[in-house]
Amino acid sequence: MSDNLVSLTIDGIKVSLEKGSTILDAAQKKKVYIPTLCHYPELTRFGACRLCLVEVEGFRKLVAACTTPATEGMVVHTVTPEINDMRKTVVELLLLHHPLDCLTCDRGGDCELQKLAFTLRVTGDRFGFKTEEYPVDDTNLFIQRNFKKCVLCGRCVRVCDETRNVGALGFYERGFSTVIGYPYNKLVNCEYCGQCLSVCPVGALICKLSAYEARPWQVEKQRSICAYCGCGCSLYLEHKKNNLVKVSSEYGMGANNGLLCVKGRFGYDFVGSEKRLTSPLIKVNNSFKQVGWAQALGYIADGFKKVIENKGAQSVAGAAGARCTNEADYLFQKFMRAALGTNNVDSSVRLEHAPSISAMLGALGVAGATNSLAELKQTDAILLIGSNITASQVIAGIYVKQAVRQYGAKLIVIDPRSLEISRFADVWLRPEPGTDLALINGLLHIIIKEGLQDQEFIDKDTIGFADFLQSIKEYTQQQVEKITGVPAGQLEQAARLFAGAKTGSIVYGMGITQHSQGTDNVSALINLSLATGKLGRKNCGIYPLRTTCNSQGVADMGVLPDYYPGYTACDDMDGRRHFARGWGVDLPDKKGLYLPQMLEAAKEGKLSAMYIMGENLLSAYPERKQVEEALCALDFLVVQDIFLTETAKMADVVLPAASFAEESGTFTNLERRVQPVKAAISPPGEAKPDWEIIAGISNACGFVMDYAASREITEEIGRLAPLYKGINSEVLGTDGVFWPLDDNNKTGKPYFSMSDFYEGKGRFTAVDYQSEAENSEYPFMLITGGILFHHGSGAMSNRTKGLNYLNATGYVEINPEDADRLGLVEGDLVEVVSAGGKIEVKAKIADRYRSGIVFVPGNFIDLPVNKVMQVKADGASHMPAAKLTPVKIRKVT
Amino acid sequence: MCDNNDKPCCGAHKEIDFGAADEILNQYRGKEGVLIPVLQKIQAEYGWLSQPLVEHIARELNIYLSEVYGVVSFYSQFYTEPRWRYTIQICRGTACHVKGSLRILENIEDELDVKAGQMTKDGKFTVEEVNCVGACGIAPVVILGQKTLGSITVAETLDALRNFEEQ
Structure with a gap:
C-alpha cells in the first residue's frame, strides 16, 4: 500500500483514499449517503451544521464527517439510532426559525432542508418557540434574502469570499441574532x-427575476454555452412552455x-424580448414589409445574381459577427466562397483580435490561447496587460484572482486604469496610454x-x-521611464518577478490589440514568453482574451479574407485544392x-452588395461614419440578426x-475548447437558425447545401478543416474538446x-515602438x-431587463x-469632441483614471461613442484600431 | 443632517477626521492578524466605531468591509452606535443575578429612560448588560464609568448615579 493512502471502513465497506481526506470524502467515494448542509465542494470545511455526525469506533463522541480526517483503520458507522436522533434534532432546531411555507416557496421541491426533513420524517415545530421577525432584505436588485x-x-x-474573491457577504452579530448579509445593508463589492x-x-x-415563474419539476434543463464573452461558460437553460x-x-x-x-446568469431575457x-x-419604398421565407430567399438570390452579373463576384462581400455558431460561420464563408465565388468575407474578429491572429500565426503558427483557462490557477x-478582465472576461478574472489569493501566485498588472484586479497585483505598472510596446521592450531589456x-x-x-537582441538595445530603463512614465524600479521588479518564476503566463486583452501597433504589441508579448522560456508547457502560455462567445471559432472557421477554415492560406495552392475538392x-x-x-x-462604388450576419456593424465598428456611408452606397444589403x-x-x-438558446451547433471559447451548443x-x-438561413439562400442561388441538422455541418468541418479534424458530436460529449485532436488523443490539447x-519553434520578431504626435487642440485621451x-x-445585453x-x-x-478644472459635477451633460465627430453624454466623476484620460463604455446602443472614435489601421492585421482617440471635453450649458 | 432626531447624530453624515485613525493604521499596515487591536485602539480614540470609520479601516487594511463589520458586530466590546465616554455596566452574571442585578438594571433603565444597550438622550451614559465581570465575591456589581461598585443596593446605585461627577 502506498504511503499517501489511508484505508478505512464505512458501514462495512472498505475505502482507501488519499491522506488528508475526510470521512465525508471517503463516504462520497463509495456513495454512502451522509446528509450535509454547510458542506460544499472546494469551499473551506465549515463543520457548522452538525448534520454529518457519524460514529467512529473508539471515539467517545459523535464526530462531524466533513471535518474529521480519515485515518488508517478507522471503523465508521453512518446509521445508528443515536445518529438518527441527533440529525432529527438538528433539523428540528433549524425549523425553529424556518417558516413552513413550502407550498409557496420558490425553492419548494428543490430544497435541501425539505429533503432532509422528508428523509428524517421531521414534521417541524416541535418546540413551539417564537423567534424574532426580520424583514426580508431587498437591497440586491436580483436577489431577495429571507433571514427566517x-x-x-x-x-x-x-x-x-473564497471562490469569487469578492467578499460582499458576511456573518453579523452573534448567537440567536446572527444574520448573513451585506455590511450595513450596503452592496459594497457585489458583482x-x-x-x-x-x-x-x-x-x-x-432570484427576483425568475421567482414564481415555475416549480422546479415543471422546468426542463438544457445544458448549453453562454452567448456573451469568450470564456465559453457552460450553463443550464431552464425552460417551461418554450420560455426561458x-x-x-x-x-x-x-x-x-x-x-x-x-451577464450569463441574469442577462438571458433578450431571448424572449418582444422586439x-x-x-x-x-x-419597399423605405419601409419594411413582412414576407414569407420563399419570397425573401428568392429576392436575395436575384439581388446577388444581378450584382454579380453586372459587376463580377468581387463586388459582393460578407461580414459575420462572433455570436453565431461555428456551423453558421463555416457555412457563411462557404457560401461566399463556393456559391458566390469571392474571398470577400470577414468577421468582427477584425475589430478585436486580428493582431493576435497575425502575430501568433507568424511567430508560432497557431492562433489562439496556447493553454487552458484552468491552468491559470496553477501558474x-x-x-x-490591457484588460479589465474582471468585467469583460469575468471567469478568467476569477481564475487569476484565485491564483493570487488561493494558490499564492504573483500578479503583474499593466494598465493605466485603476481596475478591480489592480488590488490583487504584486506590481501594478501604469504606463501612459499607448506606450505598452516600449514598456514590454523595456522589460525584455532588463x-x-x-x-x-x-x-x-x-x-x-x-x-x-540575435536580431531581436539588436532591436531592444535602446530600451534602457531611463528611456522607457521617459516614454511610459513607469518608474525604473517598478519595471525591474516586474521583470524579475516574471522571469524568475518557475511557470508564468501572459494574459492580454484589447488594450493591446486595438492600437495602430496592435500586431507589434502582441509580437512583443510573444517575445517576452520566448525569452523567459514560458511557453510550450503546462501552466506556461499566452492568452488573448476573446470578447465574444465564438470569436475564436469564427476565425477558426475561416471567416477571414485571407484564410480558409483552419487558417489555410487562400494563396496556398494545396490548401485551396483541398477545399475546392471538398x-x-x-x-x-x-x-x-x-x-x-x-x-x-x-464608398468608392467597387463593392455593391453585402451580406451581414449577426453583427450590428454600425455600433460595433469603431468609426460609425465609415459604416453609414459605406452601407448607404451599396445597391443591395442583406442583414441577418x-x-x-x-x-x-x-x-x-x-x-x-x-438566438443561442434556439440554435444547436458549437462555439469555440478563448481557450480553443470546442463546446456543444444545444437549442x-x-x-x-418564423425565425430560423443561422445555418438554415444560409443554406436556404445558397440553395436559392443554385449552390446546393443539403444538411438535415447542424450535426452534419459539424462533421463536414471535422472532415475538411485541419484544426478541427476528427471533431464530431460524439467526440464533443458534454464538456467539449480542445483543438487539435489526434489519433491517440480524443480530448485534445489543453496546452x-x-x-x-510551426516547425516546433517559436520565432522572435523584432518590433520597435513608434510614438504618436500629441495634439494640443484635443488635450484628453479617450x-x-x-x-x-x-x-x-450592447445588441443583446441592452435588451435585458x-x-x-x-x-x-x-x-x-x-x-x-479634470472635472474641477472644467467646472463639472456628477451628472452634468458634456460634449466629447474629436476631429471626427461628437457626442453628448453625462459626466461621471471617478478616480480610476489619471488626469487627462477619459473613458466612455462602448456597450450602449444609445451612446454611439464610435461617432467620436478615430481609426488608425494596424498595418499588419488591417485592424481598424481605435482604443485611443484625442478629444476635448466641453460642458453643455 | 442626520434624521435620527431622538439620538445624537449617527456620524454617518458628518465629515470625520481620520487623522487619529490613520496614525494607528500606519503602525499596523502590512501586518497579518491586526484587525482586532486596530479596532480596539481606534475605538479608544473615537469612542465608538461609526460606519465611515469602519469603511475607512477596511479600505486602508485592504480587508473586505463584510469581514471587518462581521468582527465589529460580533464582539460586544465594539460599539456600532454612538456612546458617551461613560458606560454603566451592570453585571448580569449568575451570582449578580441571584443578588438582584435585574432589579438594579430595571431601576437604572427607569431613572435614565433608556434600555440596556442604548445611550441616554443627552449622550452622557450608555447602559450595558455584561456577563460576569469576575467579581462574584462582591455581587451585585455595577461599573459606573471607571468606578466599580460592589455589594450595592438599588438605592445606593441611584445615589451614585445622581451624584456622578464628570472627570
Missing part, C-alpha cells in the same frame, strides 16, 4: 454574479467550473541585461534571437477584402435568426507543447472599453481634478 429561511450554513459567504444564489441550500436566497425562465449552473461544470457572471425579429422583411506568475532569460530554451526552441467547385485564388477595405470599396438593429434598418432584406426552445415566429508550433454589466456593442436595472445608460468617466 436562512440556515446560516455560510455557503454564500464562503463562495463569495451581482448570483453565485450565492446557486449555492443556497434553501429558499433564503431567491432561468439560467443556472452546477458545481464543476465546464470551463467555468460552474461559475457564472452577472425579436419574427419574420423576413423586405424594404506561479501572471502578467496581465531581463537580458540581468541575464534572467532562459538561454537553454532560446537556443533549443526559438529562432531569430466543396466541389473552383475557388477564387485572390485573397479578399478586409472589413475596412470592404467599407472603402463600397435577432433584432432589427441600426444596421438591419439600413438593409434591403432582413432575415430573422435564432433549448424554438425560435420565435501546446513546442512541437505543436479610452473606450467594456463594463461588467454589458457586452459588446436585469442588466438595464444595474446600468441602463452610458457616461463619460472623468478624473476629479
